[in-house]
Amino acid sequence: MTIPQTDSHRATWLLLFTALVIRLIVSGQFLLVPDETNYWQWSRYLALGYHDHPPMIAWTIRLATSLFGHHEWAVRLPTVLGLTVTSIYLSLLAARWFSWRVAFHTALLSQLLLLLNGAALIATPDGLLLPCWAAACYHAAVALDRKSPSQWLCTGIWFGIGLLSKYTMILFLPSLFLAMLANADHRRQLLTLWPWLGLLLGSLLFTPVLVWNSQNEWATFRHVLYQGGADDKVLFTLDYIGDFFGSQLALLSPVAFILILAAWFRPALRHRLSAGPTTFLLWMSLPGFLIFFLLAFHVRIYGNWPAPIFLTALILITALFSERKNGTNRLTGLWKATIITAAAISLPVIVQVVYPALPIPLWLDRTASECVGWDVLGQKVEAAVKKMDRPDQTFIFGLQYQYASELAFYVPGQPRSVSINRWTRPNVYYFWFKDCMFLGKDAVGVFEDRQMAAQIETLFTRTDPVEEVQLNRDSPWFGRQVVQTLYLFRGYGFKGGLRWQPTTKDDIRATHKQTAPDR
16 A cells, blocks of 8 residues: 555544544454453452452453443554554654654554454453563654653653553563663763653552552462463473464464564665664564563564564564665565465454354364353343242352353343352462352353263252253354354352462472461
8 A cells, every 4th residue: 555655644633543443343353252251240349359350351341331331442452553553652752753654654564463453352461561671662763763751751651551552561671771772962961860760650650559469469460470481490492492482473473473583584684774763673572582582482472462563563564674775665575475464364264253254164263262152151141040949058160261251241130150169279269259248049050061060069069960050152154063162060058168279388489378277
């Protein structure tokens, strides 16, 4: 898409507004995935921190659902807006250093990548982290250019909000430090007060999380350390390297990822651009990538984890590859391939989430298992509760937090639900519920492995035979398909056993609150 420079400014804002409207419409067209209902559950139990992540995702969902009701699009509203804010800040930085033509193509690419669309349309902490990272990069760049105290404070504010969104934001600090060291003029600003005041301000914004963790045996940091492989005995493995690169090729698109690698590791390419902006964009992205790359030799790196470190790299490759040089504004064939490839990967996935238009086998179609049938399951559980001997003394549970959270949202009336964690892993539910709250009560629950029925039965004085529940979808290609087979459980006289029980004494996740008897 070639747009004259004089029209690029308006085209950029039109693109972002149009994409926002489309995304707002799409966000209400498919059911919440388990992680989303989990974060929605957090919003019903507001706190300064949570087991898995900082609290910003819960706070923003609470605000959105309080204003607009408990609907899918309202749960996703904070992250949908988050991608727009991300693109705005990337575009402003691209326009500041290069041109509004580069800004337009930066906005276009950011709106098409599957990595960023997933963060917007699926309400997770990533969708709030991305705008914070982009905004902090922009204000830091302006602060460095202008030597502006107010811009350093803005950088600190966005850094602090980012820490309240996801801990990956901590990688912003070494990236910015290296970016300043790499530029002689910027190095001198390290000797001034304002960058450090910005850091102090951001750190102060993070204190709610520190307070909560200090009161809860540092549960979140234990979880993060476990996710980072702190309990793994094998320090070096090649098992995850292929997955690491494969996920980035898919989420960023192969062409965009290869261009980013070329921009990072071929200095001759970067010589076509001004040294100052290029150095900043390089060091605000490359260090984070190297950290995740090295971690991939020890533990699995999920595809979304490195997302923020690619943001400034998008500006870099747009400036390098989107236009021919020597005074011509024509797009390069390579850049056309970048845009087409990103759209070809992202758009079909978005369509498939809303309607199964592609002939993809179920075992390859993750959108089916994540998004289909939860409303039907909720109705079946409600019907089962009504048939219990004591419906008013019956609680609803999922053997895993994913099922507990989906039931909480999709059972009519959105009742409180419980997660039985005994045989799975610790999660946020143990902060909310204790055995003593349910002793002697009856229960209706859902789980996916039929063999678990025998273990769950030990938690009740009496049980009914489990009932098989199939979640289906109608495909224009394959007809009616069974997406998931789950099992409906009825138990009477709960004896206790909600809490996770670690299998080893040295499990880093284990805290006294999790393992001590209920009182």
